Structure formats: structure tokens, C-alpha cells
Amino acid sequence: MISRSLVLLALATPLAALPKPDRAGVVETGPYDYGVMGPPATPAIVAEANKLLATPLPPGPFKPEWESIRANYRVPSWFDDAKFGIFMHWGLYSVPAHHNEWYEKHLYAANLKWHTDKFGPPEKFGYKDFIPLFTAEKFSATEWADLFYRSGAKVVLPCAQHHDNFALWDSKVTTFNSKAMGPKRDLIGELAAASRAKGLKFGVSNHGIENFTFIDPPKAVLERLREAKADLFDPKWKGFYHVADRSDQAQAAFLADWMARNFELIDKYQPDLLWFDNGVNLRHLDPLKLRVAAYYYNRATSWKKEVSVSTKFVAYAPSNKDTEQIGSIIDFEKVGSRSPAGIRPGSWMVDDPIGTSWGYVEGMRVFGPEAILGKLLDTVSKGGFYLLNLAPKADGTIPKEQQDTLLALGKWLGTHGEAIYGTRPWTQHADGKVRFTTKGGSLYAILPGKPGKAITLTSLAEKDGAPAISKIELLGDKGSLKFKRDNKALEIELPATANDPLAQVVKITLAK
Template sequence: MKRRTLIKGALTGISSLYLSKLYSKGLFLADGMQGIAPGPFQSSWDSLTQYQVPDWFRDAKFGLWAHWSPQCQPERGDWYARGMYQEGSDQYKYHCEKYGHPSKFGFKDVINEWKADKWDPEELVSLYKKAGAKYFVALANHHDNFDLFPSKYQSWNSTRIGPKKDLIGGWAKAAKNNGLPFGVSVHAAHAWSWYETAQRSDKSGPLTGVPYDGKMTAADGAGKWWNGYDPQELYAQNHPLSLDSENNGMIHKQWNWGNGVTPPSKAYCEKFYNRMITLIDKYEPDLMYFDDTALPLWPASDVGLRVAAHLYNSSIKKHGKLRAVINGKILDEQQRKCMVWDIERGQSNQIEPLPWQTDTCIGGWHYDRRLYDNNKYKSAKTVVHTLADVVSKNGNLLLNIPVRGDGSIDDKERAVVEDVAAWMAVNSEAIYGTRPWTTFGEGPAMETAAPLSAQGFNEGKGKPFVADDIRFTTKGKTLYAILLGWPENGKTLVKSLGDKSKVTTVSLLGGPGRLSFEQSASGLSVHLPEQQPCKDAFVLKIEGAIV
């Protein structure tokens, strides 16, 4: 279908619902608003329920993520571009000491300091492939509203300011060279309210009442490095503060665009939409991760629905079938049929009927030097145990390796990645292409599993896994029992395999061959070899009439 241009003036007073229908038919507006690619998906939840998770994602199980943006430049942790405007906070104090007061040196100026001069995407993605990643995801923008790709809809992007490079283009090329599906994560829908701290000023001290730079405009740039750029295009703060904006925790209650948040303007929403269509059309991602409740700007706008329909239809046009994946958080029953449910820093406590994903990190989301200095990274053991637990419940694990401001990863992060690679070299058969068994596992950790909170956040709240904790996966008629520790007495008992199952052979991945075993009503007792084939977790390959 050819797209037709509609005269903007003729649309005055037309409802957003009608406009949405026009978009879904591939029409677009004369003022630059782009339309939805033609295809079976339209911009409604009912239409999106046609979605089926592609096999590549179901089989992949493990992805690695570069959650990297200018907020990594200070190396002071996550949400820096918000925290630096919170008077008295750690990031505010650090910012004042390192850069100066936020009325004089704002986050826009931090962006200008970011050069990414040691960034080698080919080397990093190659390393991640060796570690067993079956897809790679790169951050396309964060709540700081800075795009890491060229766009005529956002002047504040990495090809014009900071690194002066197309970072998403570099990541996409490296992923393609390594044969990995490529994903992008998008977080910028929330800049509207997230940046409200930049409208503040100090309440005490010598600069009391002097506004931070969040309300600056292009007119303030005369003679400055940013002359010709409008800070409002970045900060988007030409609006009244949301209810209880001075409460730093209120942003979490307003994440779903309710509870007193100042509604985003139509211009803000449409600009976000155009940026997303540019991102999809230019890089053709296999996966889009949205850091939102359901979809971006929902329910304040239908922008997220239109983006989803465009991605799905574009994917069908390119591949002849739907290959694209969307990750969204806090989904209701209908929404889980429209995309892949993502749980942040947490896991489900049951086998989910539909594929899902855990996203987590070995440190903070944005690089924090203190975690390196104090040896606070997750160990490879924790990563492997999380992977086994998630996969046993029909999920995937997306793991972020924090990237330093200069574009490199540190030696301790690299060691974790290499240890995961060593484990996967022995045991990946029990991960890739598997499906859940009738039960996801057994062992004492199941009794202390913590419930999910909001978008997740239950990881690490139960008892640590021990040798009696086992997670199961299947492939065809083969059952894999992943032991999350090595039994001290040289034997393990798989209680879920009582005498109703007729086991014929048991072997240990990476081990010497078939193992001796006994089966009774109490379970399958397996004699393990003296030599451990790897570290952290150990996989029994079990065959026979398994029930």
C-alpha cells in the first residue's frame, strides 16, 4: 500500500482514536509524523494478541546487554542524570565536587564530556558470543533522553554531541558480524517526569534559590559550547511539576502515567513516536525492550501501541514471518499475549505458560566504580544459578555487563564473563533449545522464594541455592537435572524421579560417561564421579521413560 500525505490543517479536531486508525493503515501527517507499516497488526491491544513468540527467542535462553549511556561517564551509578539534581544526595555531592554546581554544569554538559574513546563493539560482542549469548541488546536511549543513533527528531544524539558516533550502528554491525540477533532497549519515554529534579534549586547554602539548568532554553546558549542546541529538547521541562514532585520516590508511583503525574504533551509523545520509527526502520531490530509499564506512554497515549504494530509488521515484511520480540513490564493477562513479559531483577516462582524474560545485571545498571573497588559484582556462580532457575520456568535471562564511560569493561567484569563462558562450554546442551518439564525443580530454596514486587525485584531475597536444589529442563525425550551444588558425599537424590519413571541411562555433562544409579519410590539416586567437570552447577543427562 502506498502511503498518502494528509494535509495537516484538515485534521483539526479529529480524535486520537481516528488518527490511530489512519496510522495503522500506513498513513502519515504532513508535519513529519510517520505512519505504521502495513500488515496484520494494528495499534490496539486486541490486534496485538495475534502475537506468537518466535522460536529463535524461545530457543536462545541467554542474552547479554550493554546498558551504556552518558550516565556511565561519571561512573557513579544508575539514574545519575536525575540524582545529580537531588540536593544532598550522593550523586549531587559527587557532581558538585567533580564537575561543579548543577546550575552551572548540568547533565547536558556531562554528555559533552563523554567520548567513548575505548569502545570496541566487535571485541565485546565477540566476547559475549563466546560466553554463550544467543542475542545481544544495546541501550538506544535512557531516561536522560539522549539518543545513541542519528535522528532528525532528536538533535541531542551521539552523532552530534559527546562521542560523535553512531553507537547503535556500531553495536548492530558487531552483532551481525557475530551472527547474533540484535536488540535495542528504550527508556526515554519517561524523561518528561524523570527530569523534573532538574527544575529545582538548592534549598540551603551559598546558591540557595539559584535554578539548576533544567529550564534553560536555546537563548541561554550564546557563547556556550551548546550554542544552537535547545536544552528543552533534552530535558523536556517546559511544563508544570507533577504532584509531590519534591518527593524523590514519587516517580515510581507515577511510572504508569497516573497518580498525579503531569500529562505528557501530544508534541512530546509524537516526537518519541517518530524517534522510535526511525530506530526501527534504520536498524531493523529483532528485539525491543521497553522500560515501561506495558508500552511507552500507555495509557496517556497510544504511541506505544503504534510502535509495536509498526515493529511487528516491519518484521513480517522483512523476514516473511514475525521474528520481532518486544519486552514489557507489569503486564496484565491480555498484554502478556501481545509481547514477552519482562521481570526486572527477579524471577517468577512457577513455570509460566508463555515465554518470559528476567533482566538483571552483575552490578548497577549504569557503571559504578565503587562496585569494582569493593568487589560487589555478582559472581559467575550467581549468574549460572539464575540462568538455570529462569530457564527451568520457561524464561530467558538477559544479563547486563556495565560498560565504563570510555566504552570498555573492567577486568573483574571480564573475568565473570569468561567464567560463564567456561560453564556454558560444558553445559549449554541443558540450556539452549530446551523446554520446561512437568515441574521446574526441587530443593530447599523453593520454600523461601520471595514474591515479585512491582516489575520484579525479588532476586537474592530467598536462601542461597545449595546442592539439594535442582532445576529441570527438557529437550525431546531427554531430561536435564541441573544440580546447583556438588554433593559432599558423592551422591545426589533426584526426588522428582520416583519409581513411576523408568530411567535407563544417566550421564554427567562433561563427565566420564554413564553413571551408576538406583531408582526407588524415594527418587533417583545417582553416584557422581570424584572429579567435578566444571564449577558452580552440574548437569545430569537423564534418559528413559520419564514422567
């Protein structure tokens, strides 16, 4: 554990005086800046952070070096078969349930008037004042885990800490945690036990490294709160907000604290996945990321468990090529906008929201099972793992609309999961609306929505090199289907029983 005095230093540094992040080696792709959320550290600050945390590396083959991680890491054998998991954004931001899960950031800027009208000015009611209102009084880890199991998910990965610095576990590293405040419960611990009791893999996400510069108010708001010594400048809450002190020494203490929280999550909950958001992407943070990875993987060696870090873009790709990950499963945000356009080799995942916001907000639109299944199919057909994000309410309930989507998805997977779990991509992922997966000697053609009387697949036309077909069936039905095949297409006749409201799955057995 690092010294609390280092975290709570009182030197006030204006935001305008913060150095720009070291952009060396960071490659930007498209409209989203994957490095902007990271703390503006320097190599000297990172080195100091490493010195501040005396926790030794557990015994094992992994050293905090790229070549050591490369030589010893293997993607968990269970991961590429699991295909579907549950993510969730749940925390203090669920209390105001307004705008999105970045409520803390917007409170002091664009949403200041809305917040003031609703709760009062930040001098009287700042973000910290949502802590006692986050009671999670209706939260049942057993009920959540049962829902996730019934949805067909194989992995549960809650957000253990978002950008707002509030930990949802029983922590000795930070006092700003759900056991000491708010719910007075170890929310992560309860959910870990309940999920594993259902046979589900359990991981955690930690977005906390982005907290150091997350709050960025206009100068007038800063000066107003500084003069009043209130909220962001209340000495009692400096270590929660990280606004009043943004000195190099405070930043080093913050980074050491980030590592310590990860070590604690690893030791207390033995996560099967440890997921980081974009804040860890910058190259200058590599020494800290390597230390966390080596710590985690050595611990897992002693547990005799297969585990993995999961990160975005090039966080664990020191070559700055996202196809050259070392010790991490790459994650993409949102199906379509940032996920692969076609089959991508290697192990990867997509995190995707069930509605129009990652965290719960009043009036958010929730996508139905048709839309979510379409994204799952698109991801799996390209070789990926689909991580569906839920948005629970502050009281610990998961809204009915979200539950309905999950249960409908689970019902479909109960009949058609053979075409999803344990599958791999075919030579192409799609033929029009149809998505393909393969397993063993079978090719699965999955047609979303209600079908017509036949499926026509030009990709399976009879031509040189095309696999011979011995049998075609409809999953969930008995008997073989009639089909015609020529040099233009394969046409499969569908029976009246091909009436699943979400998608039909045709199993094509290829001749040996």
C-alpha cells in the first residue's frame, strides 16, 4: 500500500499548467483519439511511481519485460470457445441517471446548470455527495448471476472502478470504496462468488487510470470552488478527485495507487480477465503495465488458472501495430464503428452497449434481442468474442427491458448455441445477410430474421475446390433438408418449422 500522504498532497496546480501527454509512438486511427484519456506522465514520473510501490513480484516465470511476457503468455484455452459475455457499467453515476456514465466530468462543465437545478451547486452538492445515495439496496448477486447464466453468457465482467475513482470492492488501498461507503458491501466479491457458483468465468474491468485528469472544469468553476475550499478543493476529498493537486509527485502517487488497486483486485478475486480502458494505451506507461501483467500472470501460475489481460488498440503492442499484441487480448469498442470489418486472426473481443448509454440514464433506449443477436452473430462469424454491456440502476436492479433482451437471447442460444460456442470462422464470414461459423466437419449458416421459403448461398456454389455436402439440417428440427446445388449457388429449401423469430440456423455437414 502506498502512503496516503503522498496521494493527498495539497499543492494546487491549475489544469492549464499540466504538461501534454507524451505522444511519441502513439498511432491514431480514425476520429477517436485513443491516447487522450491517459495521464500526462513523463518517464521520470513513471519511474517514481514504480519506486513508491514496494509490493514484490510474485514468484513465477513472468518478468516485467516484453520478451518475458511474449515467451510465457498463452491466450486462455477457454476464451475462444466462450464467445459471449456480460459487461456492465454500474456506480455513482447511476444515481443521477443523466447524460451518461461520464456524469462526474460533465457535472462541472456542460451539465452544471442541470446539476445545480436538480441537486444544488457543487459547493453544496458535488459528485462525492452521490456516494451515500448509491445504496444498491435491491442488489442481489445471486439473481444477477442467474440472469446472466440464463442469457447464455459464459463470462461476467463488471466494471470494478470507472473513471470516477470509486471502487466497488472491499479495499484496503483506497477508502473510497463500496464496503466503507455507500452500499457498505463488497459488490465485486458478491458478484464473483455468485457468478462462479453458476459455472461462469469472472473478470473485472478497471478504468481508474483515467481519473487523474478526468475532471476538467472551466477556469471560472475551478476558481470558484478553490476560493470556497469546497468539493474539488475540500482537503478531505483531494485523493478522490485529483484536481487540487496535480503535481508530478501527486501523479506518481496516483500511478502507484493504480497499480496497488490492480494487485488487490488480482489477489482478492483471482479474475479470469483483467480489462483496461483506453487510458493505459500510452507508451510511457509501459513499465507499469508490464509490472501489472507480470504480477497477474505469476499469480495465475500459482492458482493454476488460465487468465488474460484485455486492452484496446496498442496498449500491449509495443510495436504500435494492433495485430502484434503481447500478453493481451485486444478489445474493440462497439460493433460496426470500431470492430473488425472482416475475419480477424487471433483472439479478440468487442464490448458493446445494450442501449444508447453505457451507464443507466433515465429514458435510455434499450435494443431488442434482434439487434443484439445480429451483433453477436457478426462478431462470432469474424472470430471474435461479444461482450454485451448492461446498465443497472443505482438500486441494484437491472431494468426489465434489458432483462427481456437477455432472456430472449438465452432462449435462442439454448436451441442454436451449437452454432456459436466453440466455433471458428469459415473462409468468409458472410454471404449477404447470412453469417457463417464452423466446428468440426460442420458449417453453420445463420440467417437473422424470418426467412422465406429458401436460402440461396452463392458462396457454396458447386465449383472447383468447393467442399462436398453430405447432409443439411435445421437446428432445433428433425430430418434433412432438400437442397439444389449448381455452379451458381446452393439453394436450401426451408420447412414451415423454420420460424424462429430471431434467426434460423442451417447445419451443413461437409463430406470428409
